[in-house]
Amino acid sequence: MSARFKPPTPEQIEKSKAIYDRQHPVNETVDPRVEKLVEDLIGRVADKWTMIILELLVDHESLRFTQLSKLIGTISQKMLTQTLRLMERDGLITRTVYPVVPPKVEYRLTELGLTLSAAFCGVWVWATDNLKAVENARKRFDGKISKDQ
Amino acid sequence: MSARFKPPTPEQIEKSKAIYDRQHPVNETVDPRVEKLVEDLIGRVADKWTMIILELLVDHESLRFTQLSKLIGTISQKMLTQTLRLMERDGLITRTVYPVVPPKVEYRLTELGLTLSAAFCGVWVWATDNLKAVENARKRFDGKISKDQ
DNA sequence: AATCATACTAACCAAAAAGAGAGTGTAATA
DNA sequence: TATTACACTCTCTTTTTGGTTAGTATGATT
Numbered sequence: 001m002s003a004r005f006k007p008p009t010p011e012q013i014e015k016s017k018a019i020y021d022r023q024h025p026v027n028e029t030v031d032p033r034v035e036k037l038v039e040d041l042i043g044r045v046a047d048k049w050t051m052i053i054l055e056l057l058v059d060h061e062s063l064r065f066t067q068l069s070k071l072i073g074t075i076s077q078k079m080l081t082q083t084l085r086l087m088e089r090d091g092l093i094t095r096t097v098y099p100v101v102p103p104k105v106e107y108r109l110t111e112l113g114l115t116l117s118a119a120f121c122g123v124w125v126w127a128t129d130n131l132k133a134v135e136n137a138r139k140r141f142d143g144k145i146s147k148d149q
Numbered sequence: 150m151s152a153r154f155k156p157p158t159p160e161q162i163e164k165s166k167a168i169y170d171r172q173h174p175v176n177e178t179v180d181p182r183v184e185k186l187v188e189d190l191i192g193r194v195a196d197k198w199t200m201i202i203l204e205l206l207v208d209h210e211s212l213r214f215t216q217l218s219k220l221i222g223t224i225s226q227k228m229l230t231q232t233l234r235l236m237e238r239d240g241l242i243t244r245t246v247y248p249v250v251p252p253k254v255e256y257r258l259t260e261l262g263l264t265l266s267a268a269f270c271g272v273w274v275w276a277t278d279n280l281k282a283v284e285n286a287r288k289r290f291d292g293k294i295s296k297d298q
Numbered sequence: 299a300a301t302c303a304t305a306c307t308a309a310c311c312a313a314a315a316a317g318a319g320a321g322t323g324t325a326a327t328a
Numbered sequence: 329t330a331t332t333a334c335a336c337t338c339t340c341t342t343t344t345t346g347g348t349t350a351g352t353a354t355g356a357t358t
Contacts, residue, residue, distance in 0.1 A: 102304040105304085137240025300358085303354100324334105
């Protein structure tokens with residue numbers, strides 16, 4: 001009765017083709033290893049604590065375990081060690097142990113860590129620039145939702 | 150006996166001062182609201198699925214639910230809807246529903262989404278540039294660890 | 299002799315996130 | 329009449345994550 005049905009043939013076929021093309025890419029020049037690591041790295045690095053520590057080490061050049069702990073304030077020891085270990089493993093920071101009592105361990109950024117924090121600048125800039133825009137979008141969305149119900 | 154103990158006064162004081170200064174910042178010009186949202190946004194936006202969807206929509210300009218699902222391959226329906234909703238809420242994508250049977254919903258990037266993906270370029274570039282460096286760092290680290298044990 | 303400082307590790311537990319699978323509505327099609 | 333297509337939602341289970349607490353080593357300090 002109503003004109004609600006849309007015949008499947010015309011653009012569906014287009015879409016199917018498009019999907020097929022994407023699933024059998026020809027001009028995709030990205031090494032999957034690269035893609036995987038990129039995703040992985042971004043996921044890792046975009047972690048809350050990693051970002052904060054990165055920031056702190058950009059500002060301070062060298063910090064000890066408890067200094068970091070106090071500066072961050074809310075992080076648990078477990079998370080701090082864990083994050084530091086992963087950052088060290090990825091080559092973002094160095095960890096130097098001084099054989100003294102009580103123990104002393106210093107963390108500082110590597111070149112890699114420094115360039116990463118620079119690379120993240122774009123996102124920080126975007127976020128600060130578009131703060132209002134995102135807030136507005138959220139308000140609009142939430143308003144619409146509550147009206148819908 | 151051994152010279153392992155390091156007197157606490159000289160640089161400890163420096164450090165303490167440094168900590169104090171950081172905890173009572175003077176020249177920190179960042180609005181805490183901004184800071185919070187920036188962290189929040191980065192956390193949200195740096196999410197694995199969000200990034201992938203962003204990428205796909207940069208390439209395709211318009212995709213339907215199942216198209217996205219097939220292109221991504223490994224995402225669950227739940228995660229896909231969830232991520233899409235959040236992206237819509239943040240104003241990164243638009244969602245247009247066509248009142249047909251079977252249902253048809255199209256997702257596309259907004260300006261905001263586009264600029265965000267551009268902002269992320271830096272991180273992608275960094276990740277691709279430093280792929281080898283990170284891999285090597287990991288190998289070195291893992292080697293050291295296993296030797297330690 | 300007890301305590302402190304530092305930088306952790308290990309064990310345990312709760313909470314949050316993610317995945318799997320079934321179900322929904324409507325109309326066309328086989 | 330059963331099945332299919334699409335874009336979901338709901339519920340249940342599993343996995344991951346994060347916090348809490350206790351413990352370790354060692355020499356100096358009280």
